[in-house]
Amino acid sequence: MQSVVPVHGVMAEFDNPSEFVAAIHAVKEAGYEGFDAYSPMPVEEAAEAMGLHGSRLPLIVLCGGITGFCFGYALAYWTGVINYPLNIGGRPLHSWPAYIPVLFECTVLFAALTAVFGMLGLNGLPQHYHPVFNVERFALASKNRFFVCIEATDPKFELEDTKRFLQSLTPVAVSEVES
Amino acid sequence: MAESKFFESDFELAADHVLRRWQRPALGIGGLALGASLLGAIVWPTQFYQAWLVAFLYWLGLALGSMAILVLQNITGGRWGATIRRPLEAAAGTVPMMALAFVPIVVGLPVLYEWARPDVVAHDHILQMKAFYLNKPFFLGRAAFYFLVWSALSRQLIRWSTEQDEEGHSERRAGRVHSASLAGLILYVLTITFAAIDWGMSLTPHWFSHIYGLVFGIGQVLTAMTLMIMVTAMTADRRPMSKVATPERFHDLGKLLFAFVMVWGYFNLSQFLIIWSADLPEEVPWYLDRITGGWQVLMIVLVLVHFLLPFGLLLSRSFKRNPKTLVRVAALLLVARYLDLYWWITPVFSPGHFTMDPMHVVTLMGIGGVWLWAFLTNLARRPLLAFNDPVVALELEKA
Structure with a gap:
């Protein structure tokens, strides 16, 4: 329905940290690089899975x-x-x-x-606009849900394929993110 | 406790573990060196007493510093203490034995302390005015009191911990441990302040420094922490201990070591800066005796190996998380601790002229060998993890 609107990416929602961490591993293994993860609390393993510890x-x-x-x-x-x-x-x-x-x-x-x-x-904070907030359920990212968003800028990104791939990780929901 | 994948017996110190194999050689070497020290005491009594004082204070630091960290752990209940409770208790358990090591100091009192020599006091008005505090009976009474407090505290804490092993965790006992530890921390700071004044500062009875006791205390805590890091790294060489002694735990211990190094530097600088700024004739001689005639070399070495180098290394996160690198800096600091005490005490007997007597080596090995044997024996007596400790239970769940 929103095929005319440019897409920021595809987002999967998880309701527990272990599936969330597993999803990050799977996304990395599938070869995606342009993705981000959102969680209501610090998840040490997620940061590790994303290789975020090499901060400058x-x-x-x-x-x-x-x-x-x-x-x-x-x-x-x-x-x-x-x-x-x-x-x-x-x-x-x-x-x-x-x-x-x-x-x-x-x-x-x-x-x-x-x-x-x-x-x-x-x-990059503070930021006045970020597309992920176009997904209504994303508000839960500061409550009790975990999100992984593969961004359209990734060379491997292919709307339907990526959607299907995220579905295969058994998330609670997968949604397109308008940019 | 919930069902666990581990058994308490998994955490016993294995019979072929290097820490067990050191037990007897330590006692042997210690015994031989003690014999040599006592022989030396007959031939060169002055050198013997002077060396014994430094060696005694050094090894006492490991025991009392461990007791101080133990009460700190009991009060805060941080997860950093999960792997070191048993080594701490093993070291704190040697406190009563250290009272025996104090005996030579009692015998050599007039040799070491000029306030204990009536002929000196007779011609020294300041010492006569200080005699109400600096006199033999009161000095010995205070020492007895310190050892009584330390022994009672460490024994009771170890007893409660053993009870917890046997009967499981109970809120009532935990409450008692908490209150006793609170009182213990206050008592430790007070007693170590007075003990440092008695045993160290009164060597130069005209001189005074208010932070002296705290410098001593942080030195002890720092010494004990280096030992804890080394023991944890050594016991983590095999399963299942390696499952509990994770990089996170080494990171915690490394951070504490880092903090103690900085506090040591801070206290030392506080004393130096105040004396340097005031530049008073009754205060500066203490430093003048220690920065001339070769002692300044030792001081520069201390600034480097006791502060700048460990500070720089411990800044790094990966350095603290890797037991192999952390152990190296701990070993360096363990050596630096002796050099520091040497620099604090020995210039009193040889102001402005560096000396190193073989007696220092024998006494250090003598007390040290026996101390290490007692420590390892205590450590081998019980499993390496306090299984019913809630902090340990958390770690086991994760492992």
């Missing part, structure tokens, strides 16, 4: 932390040695032990901010 975020956070460290050092050095040199108890101007709390705080601050914004940058 930790590395980005590390870089953020190192940047913070360098920034803190530059800040402390510039204020203490260059801009406003003060003789405090006869100590050398470049008294690095006193910098340590500043370095620690700057490292943590930069790392934490990078973690938040890096996470948002990588997962």
Whole structure:
């Protein structure tokens, strides 16, 4: 009925996490790459099945932390040695032990901010529109249902074939997703 | 408990397991080294007492640190403790034995502590003012009290755990374990603070640092955690223990180790930074004695192997989840713990001049061999998993 409307993909609905994880494995095995999975709670095995553990975020956070460290050092050095040199108890101007709390705080601050914004940058949130919400039952993804959606951009995607394939995984329902 | 695929007897330490095979050699080596130490005590009493103090504090750290982690596990009930309850109990069970190892310190009191030498006190006004606390009878009374508290706590916790093995889980007992552990954690922090002041800080009786006890305490907990990681990795070499000691559990232990390393660094830096900032003549000598005449090399090594290197390695997720890599950093830290105590204690007897006496090696092996034997004997006595522990039951369900 909605053959004139461009299709975002085909979505299968599951009512328990184990079938959901099995479906992800099956989709991967069938050779699909452009797909996504939605679940109301973290399912460690699903993330593993999708190979999502190789996130670049930790590395980005590390870089953020190192940047913070360098920034803190530059800040402390510039204020203490260059801009406003003060003789405090006869100590050398470049008294690095006193910098340590500043370095620690700057490292943590930069790392934490990078973690938040890096996470948002990588997962593309916040998003004002996503086609999956065109499927009415998808609201259940934040309650008690699990969804796997194979997207039309996948080279293997073939509307009827993909539908039949998802049906074979014995889901609760399979629906087309309008884009 | 629901029907399980495993039997309690599956988790007994197998007779051919390497931890069992170490039992007798440990006792043999320990006995020989103890004999050598006692011979040394006759010929070089001063060196003997000084070395014994460091070795005693090191091995005591494993026992008391394990007791501290055990009460922490009892209070929080986290799944991280599923694999280490028995090793913790085995180590905490050696606390009463460590009271025996304290005897040489009692004998060598005047050799080690200048406040115990009347001729020194007679010419030292500060020590005379401190004599109400730093005197022999009170010192010995306090030590007896610490050991009493530690022994009673560890014995009672082990007894309840054994009862749980035999009679199953009961809410009433769990409640008692919880309250006793809460009290135990508070008592541990208080007693270890005072014990550290008595046994370590009073070596330099003019000097004081308020965080001294906490540095000692976190050192003990860190030492114990390295042992727990090593024991878990060693027992996980075969089924069914390998089913329970999963990467998730090593990840947990690795995270705790990481946290303890950071707390150790934080406490040490707190003490250093405050003394460095104030730059007072009664405080700085403690550091001056430890950063001159070769001691500074040890200090730099400590900053590297006790903090920077483990910190960098433990940042990585995969590093913590792999028992093979985690064990290596645990072993490194176990060595670093001794170096740290050495750097804290020994410069008192040789300020500004690095020394290393063979007595340190024999006493370390002497107490260590016997300690290890006692620990392994305790460990082999019961199955490696506390089967009726709710935390363990969760892990078994998943396995």
